[in-house]
Structure formats: C-alpha cells, structure tokens
Amino acid sequence: MPEMNLFSDIRTLVVDALDALVAEGALPAGLDYAGVTVEPPRDALHGDMATNAAMVMARPAGLKPRDIAEMLAAKLLADPRIVAADVAGPGFLNLGLDARVWCAIIPAALEKGADFGRSTLGAGRKVNVEYVSANPTGPLHVGHTRGAVFGDALASLLDFAGYQVTREYYINDGGAQVDVLARSVYLRYLEANGQEVQFPDGTYPGSYLVAVGEALKDKYGDALVDEPESEWLEKLRDFSTDAMMDLIRADLASIGVRMDVFYSEKSLYGTGLIEAALADLDSKGLIYEGVLDPPKGKQPEDWEPRVQTLFKSTLHGDDVDRPVKKSDGGWTYFAPDIAYHFDKVQRGFDELIDVFGADHGGYVKRMKAAVSALSDGRVPLDIKLTQLVKLYKNGAPYKMSKRAGTFVTLRDVVDQVGPDVTRFHMLTRKNDAPLDFDFDKVQEQSKDNPVFYVQYAHARICSVLGKAAAAGIDTGRETLLAADLSEIRHDAEVKLVRKIGEWPRLLELAAVNHEPHRLAFYLYDLASDFHALWNRGNELPELRFLQESNPQRSVAKISLISAVAVVLSAGLGILGVTPMKEMR
C-alpha cells in the first residue's frame, strides 16, 4: 500500500467481499462497483468508516439493501482489521476498525515525512495550470493576488497528487493596451528629460512608470524626445512590457509564485500558429462568414450588422458563435486565445486548467468550446473563477479608487501582512465565494484566526519536541518509528490519529475537485483536534505528551504529534505557507 490511504484499502476489502458474494451466487455477476464508496461517517458514533455498497447494489441485484448489508457484514468481519460491522439506516454498513489499523498511519507518516499523502492519482498525466495572466501594464493588484495564490496552490496540489504540472502565465502583449503602455512610458521619459507632462485619459498615470521612463533615458538619452511616435512606438512596446514583466515577476516572487512558462501572445504572431489553429477549426467545418444577431434584450446603440469570420462555438456548448476576425480583417483578441490553447493541446497536455477573475466569466463557454473543438473533446478544460476580494481595515471597508491611483497592489498586501498570512487566508474560502480580507484581523494572533491557529499547532509540537530533548528523551527517527503505539488509546488521541488517516483521502478529493481550500479547512480541523488534546492534558495529566516518569509512553505520544506535524507541514507546504517552528 504505497499511498497509505486507509479508505481505499478498506474499499478494496469491500469490493473483494462483494466479489466473494458473487462467486457464491449470493449476488448476480456483472455488478458495477463504481458507485461504491467508503468514507468517514458524518457522526463519529457511526463508527470509523461507512460504506454505501449495499444500497448501491440493491437495485441491480434485485435485493433489499439491508439484506445485502448483512451478508457483506459477515464477510468483512472475517478480516482481522474489521472489529465491527453494523447495518444502519437505509442500508449503510458502519465499520469499526482495529485501533492498530489506525495507528499504523503514524509510522507511515513519519516514514514518508514531507511526502506523506503523496498520491499516484494523477498517474503522471500532464496538466497545464494557467493563472494570473495579468496584462503587462502595471503591478499586480489584490484581485490578481487571489488568482495567483489559488492557481499556485492548485498546481502544487495536483503535483502532490501525482500529476505532471506546468505553471503558466499568458502575457497579453499583443493588443492595444500595450500601445497605451508605451505612450505612457514615453510621457514618463519626457518627464525624465525635464519636460512638464500631462496624462490624458487613456494613458496610465501610475507612478510605477517613473522608473521605466528614467531607465529609458539612461538607454537613449534625449534621442527620442523630438521624434514622432512612429519612430519610438515599436521600441517602447518591448522595452515597456519587459519592464512590466520584470515588475510582475518580482511581485509573484514576493508571494512565492514561480511560473514554469511565460507565454507571450505576441510570439504567436507571424508564426502561423493562429492560422493553423483556425485552419484546424475550419477543417472541422466550424469557421464561416456570417452576421451575428444583435444581443437579445439590451441592444447597444451603435450596433449594426457586419459580416465577420465566425467560429461555430455553439456546436460545442456556447450560446452564440464568436467572431475571430474583425471587419477590417485583423484578428479579434479571441483568435490568439484560440491559438494559445491550440498550442497547449499540441504540447500534449492531458488536462487544462485556466484560472480567471470572476469578471471573465463571460469567456468560459467560448474557451471551453474552442478547446473541445481543437482537441475533439479529448482534453478537458476546467476554468476556475476567483471571486472578488473585499478589503477591510479594522472592520471598516477599505476603499480603493482607481482614478486616484490608490488601488491596492499585491505588494501593499504582502508588505503589510507577509506572504504566509496572505496565502493561507486567501485559501480559506472557496474560489467562487467572495473573500473578505481585513488587514488587521488576518494578523491577529488568536484562535479566531485560522492562519495563526494552524501555525500555532505546528509551533506547539516543535516546542514539545524541544522540551522532550531537554528532558533527555530520545525523539530520533528510529525511536519514534519503533514506538509502542498501544499507548495511544484515549478517545481524544484516537480521534487525532483518525484525522491524520483522513489526510491521504482528503488530498485526492481536493485534487480531483480542483479545490485547494479543502486543505485549509482540513488543516484547521487537524489543528483543532490537536489543540483540544493538548488542553485535555490540563485536567488529565496522563494525556500530556511528556510523561516524566514514563519515557516509553512519552515516545508513543511524541510519535503521534510528530505525525501531526508531518501532515501540518505537508499541507502548509502545498498551500505555500511556511510551517512556523515558534511563534513570537
């Protein structure tokens, strides 16, 4: 059992038992076990694990669920791991496991360390996670931060679950906004050359371009000052986007995000890739010249029918067909997007994930349609939308004004609260739920703050290890692996062991659902169970981890909490958060 996933182990046991019943003729042959699950029961009173096998099999077998459950229970009880099998409710089978089965998770965790829970679920399938992909026109802001943290944690999660992951950023450097950037930089360049400048509407007045203007002066002196736009625009596009990407890369680095690939939209032009992508669609009969209907309901005032080159995305689930060429013959922005995803498909990815801001929700269907068409439905594209971040300061909404240039940047956030707090907090919400971010509350050191609570659990364990060493107790790896785990028998301890046992399963669930926030919630629960046990030591001295007069028992308890530390550390690692060794 390479993955040490107790739930899949027991599921295998259940399936084997079903097979045995089939062999005996008690159940008909040819049953589909796909719907059979083994999961932790909602209520701990229901035992250690519950399976729905009897209910799933009842209809195809033509038997009553409870009757099947009874037969199944008899079979399962023959296995030494199963100490109880009770039929309950409509046909659930509640299983009780031998405590030793649970406790085996402890040496497994200690053995694997940071790799505990690593799964082969992905089977090496290649998955591309595209995230951030902010326009290269300025520093990243809070909205981008959430996308960056989410995408990065998702990528790490998939990596841990056995996928071969590529982290990718698509640079929108081919459109008109790059010209705007170049003109804005030119103004800063004139300023650097001593001129008074105004920033008209449609330029970027942000002060972050001051340094770029000065760098430009360092390079060209005053040579470009009296030149017409046609002379400098091309030069400044590259110079400016390079500068912005340096800025963005540094922003990303400040929260620990490092991309494998930065893919330039501009690099698509002139390579024939756009043409090839559209030719591919054309060969499938999905490109035509036509006129779109006006949008239903609200009609734009300046709307008029035009003949355009259209992609028949409606055949792949979209609501309307989408233009790929403008009426002047140039590409729409959608065309390079198609080509870019075509390239991803051609690079051999088995699965694609795009992380967009919620304001891009309107592009989901067309992108999925494009990938579906380009890959003939072979490559799934999942698009995760990250909802808005609402900023607060001391409970009061923190207003941003784009016009006044006071929008909050990623750097503002990271400089104030640090990367760990930023990352963890942004992962304590589902991606499609809005997120409140209070600069003060996220830094609070109390139980109310999940970031602290989880970190504190890890630090506490480290503290105990330190005390143990000071007390002369050997907590070396070999000693812990050899611990006598029959010492672990109190309910609060066993509860903690079970929680550790859920980690491999939880990880896989989070991975298949593309939901890293589940790790954050799990880690909070794990920390909570640990803190609870710690506090029980107040009233029941025998629950304290260090038993002065009993080194052997201490070692058993320390192996338990070391396993907790392993999971906390592995989980935080996936989320990109440093496990603290001490809190100060």
Place this chain on the structure above:
RNA sequence: GGCCCCGUAGCUCAACCGGAUAGAGCACUCGCCUUCUAAGCGAGGGGUUGCAGGUUCGAGUCCUGCCGGGGUCACCA
C-alpha cells in the same frame, strides 16, 4: 433582456462525483485559568438550506420555473 456565479444558524462560512439526526467559528448562556505556551478549554441553546415543483430508496447537492444579490454581454485585450 441573455448567459455565468452566489443564496445554508443572528454574523462569516463548511458540507467529500446524491447518503444517515445539515456541521464549524464568531456572538449568546453556563462551567473552567497557579499547566508540556490560557496568544485559552468544555458544555448548551440556535435551521422549513431563498420560494414552488420534479427526478430518486435517499436532494443543501441533480432538473424546471420564480425571488433576491453580484458579474458579464458583437469589430477592446
């Protein structure tokens, strides 16, 4: 108006491709602090999962229609 997301305890949110009596935290009530770190702990009250239908042995979860909030809507990326 079309499409997408959301609607769960007073508040902020979970709920494992549909499972048992829908769970946490905050707030509230009660009881606990000379400790391996009380920067807390334990117990309790609190619900027609927006509304109305449907599918199912079983629905917060899937389908349909409404209500409410947000986002978005052809030749801008």
